[in-house]
Amino acid sequence: MRxxxxxxxxxxxxxxxxxxAPLGNLYAPLDDDRAAAAVDAAWDAGVRYYDTAPHYGLGxxxxxxxxxxxxxxxxxxxxSTKVGRLLEPHPAPTGSDLAAGGxxxxxxxxxxxxxxxxxxxxSLERSLTRxxxxxxxxxxxxxxxxxxxxxxxxxxxALAALRDEGVIGAVGVGANTVAPLLRxxxxxxxxxxMVAGRWTLLDRTAAPLLDACARRGVSAVAxxxxxxxxxxxPRPPDDSSFDYGPAPGAVLRQAHRLADVCARHxxxxxxxxxxxxxxxxxxxxxxAGFRAAHEVVSAARWAGDDLSAAAWSDLDRCAGEx
Numbered sequence: 001m002r003x004x005x006x007x008x009x010x011x012x013x014x015x016x017x018x019x020x021a022p023l024g025n026l027y028a029p030l031d032d033d034r035a036a037a038a039v040d041a042a043w044d045a046g047v048r049y050y051d052t053a054p055h056y057g058l059g060x061x062x063x064x065x066x067x068x069x070x071x072x073x074x075x076x077x078x079x080s081t082k083v084g085r086l087l088e089p090h091p092a093p094t095g096s097d098l099a100a101g102g103x104x105x106x107x108x109x110x111x112x113x114x115x116x117x118x119x120x121x122x123s124l125e126r127s128l129t130r131x132x133x134x135x136x137x138x139x140x141x142x143x144x145x146x147x148x149x150x151x152x153x154x155x156x157x158a159l160a161a162l163r164d165e166g167v168i169g170a171v172g173v174g175a176n177t178v179a180p181l182l183r184x185x186x187x188x189x190x191x192x193x194m195v196a197g198r199w200t201l202l203d204r205t206a207a208p209l210l211d212a213c214a215r216r217g218v219s220a221v222a223x224x225x226x227x228x229x230x231x232x233x234p235r236p237p238d239d240s241s242f243d244y245g246p247a248p249g250a251v252l253r254q255a256h257r258l259a260d261v262c263a264r265h266x267x268x269x270x271x272x273x274x275x276x277x278x279x280x281x282x283x284x285x286x287x288a289g290f291r292a293a294h295e296v297v298s299a300a301r302w303a304g305d306d307l308s309a310a311a312w313s314d315l316d317r318c319a320g321e322x
Contacts, residue, residue, distance in 0.1 A: 001046030004284040007191035007219045011137050011169040016303040017049035018042045019289035023064045024057020025104040039068035041293035045300035051287050053082035058109040059130050066131035080138035083123040085111040115150035117158040140174040148180050152188050160189045178209050185212045196223040201276040213282040222277030223287040230255050231273035261318050265311035274302040
C-alpha cells in the first residue's frame with residue numbers, strides 16, 4: 001500500500017488508515033479477539049497507519065491497539081492519538097458510557113475538556129501508558145470547536161514544541177466541522193488536519209479547507225468516508241445512519257442514486273466511498289473504522305483500485321444534482 005509523507009515532516013501514512021473508534025466498543029461491545037483480528041487483518045493488507053484517542057471507549061481503544069501492535073516492528077507503523085479530553089475518575093458513574101459518549105463500556109471514567117499546555121502533556125503521557133509505547137508519531141487536538149482559542153494558543157503551541165524537540169513527529173487538529181480546521185490551517189503551525197465526514201462522496205463541504213491545505217503545504221486526512229455507515233453497503237437500507245443519526249430521506253435518496261451510478265460502472269458504493277477522498281491532492285490518507293477483519297480486507301482492496309474517469313464524472317454529476 002502506498003506510503004505518503006505528512007506535510008513537511010518525516011512521518012509516513014499509508015493511503016488507508018485504521019480508525020480505532022470501534023476498538024473502544026463504539027455503539028456496541030466488541031470482544032478482544034475480534035478487535036485484535038481486525039488490527040491483524042489491517043497489517044496483513046498493508047495498512048501501516050493506526051489512529052486512536054482517549055475518547056474512544058474511555059481509553060479502551062488505546063489499550064487494545066497497543067496490545068495488537070506490541071509484537072510489530074515499531075519503525076514500520078505510524079500511530080496517532082489525540083489530546084483535549086482528559087480522562088478522570090467519574091464521581092457518579094451510571095454503569096455505561098453509551099448515553100454520554102456513545103461507547104459500550106463502564107463509565108468509571110469521565111472526560112474533562114482541557115486544551116492547556118499542562119493538559120496536553122498529561123493526556124499524552126497517559127496515552128503512551130495505555131498504548132504501551134514510548135512515542136506516538138502524530139498528535140491531533142481533538143474536537144476543539146468549543147475551545148478553539150485555547151486550542152490555537154495553548155494546545156497547538158505545546159504540541160509544536162514537542163515536535164520540534166523530536167518527542168512527536170507531527171502536529172494536527174481533528175474535527176467533524178470545517179471552520180475550526182480552516183482556522184488552524186490559516187493561523188497555527190500544523191502539519192495535518194483530520195476532517196471527519198465532511199469530505200466524502202456524499203458531503204463535500206470540506207473543499208475550501210482542502211484548497212487551503214494545498215496552498216499551505218498541510219496534509220489532510222479524510223476520516224469517516226462512509227458517513228456513519230450510509231455509504232458502507234452497495235444499497236443503503238432505509239434504517240441507515242448518517243452523521244451519527246438516522247439518515248434523512250433526501251440524503252438516503254441521494255445515496256441510492258450514487259449507488260445506481262456505481263452499479264452502472266461495475267462497482268459498488270463503498271468502493272467509491274473509500275476512493276473518493278484520495279482524489280484531492282491535499283488528501284494523503286483516508287481513515288475508516290473497522291469492527292471485523294473482513295471489513296478491512298474489502299476496504300484495502302477498494303483503496304488500491306481506482307474507478308474509471310467516466311465513473312467519477314458520472315458520480316460528480318450525480319452529486320451536483322441533489
